[in-house]
Amino acid sequence: MNKAELVDAISEKIDASKRETDTILTAILEEIMAAVVSGNKVTLVGFGSFEPRERQAREGRNPSTGKSIAIPATRVPAFSVGKSFKDKVAPGK
Numbered sequence: 001m002n003k004a005e006l007v008d009a010i011s012e013k014i015d016a017s018k019r020e021t022d023t024i025l026t027a028i029l030e031e032i033m034a035a036v037v038s039g040n041k042v043t044l045v046g047f048g049s050f051e052p053r054e055r056q057a058r059e060g061r062n063p064s065t066g067k068s069i070a071i072p073a074t075r076v077p078a079f080s081v082g083k084s085f086k087d088k089v090a091p092g093k
Contacts, residue, residue: 036077046084053078 001009003025011021032050035042041051057073081089 033077044082046082048082048085049080051078051080052076 007018007022007025010016010025011018014021032042036050036052039052041049043049052075055074055076058071060069060071061067062069
């Protein structure tokens with residue numbers, strides 16, 4: 001499902017226009033991204049959490065030459081799935 005299909009599904013479910021639904025969804029996603037960029041964790045109970053994580057510097061290999069390269073430390077966005085979401089995907093486990 002892409003963003004347009006998600007907007008269609010939500011707009012039908014809440015009986016709102018696609019334009020309004022797209023505006024709301026875009027605002028939600030922008031706020032989540034802004035919070036994570038600023039170093040905060042966003043938790044949506046039952047769905048999951050978005051947070052920035054630090055990756056340590058490490059050594060990697062160039063696959064074409066086999067030569068080792070230094071991969072610098074970086075900060076990446078991460079998502080951890082919530083319990084009720086996990087249970088709906090894999091019930092009974």
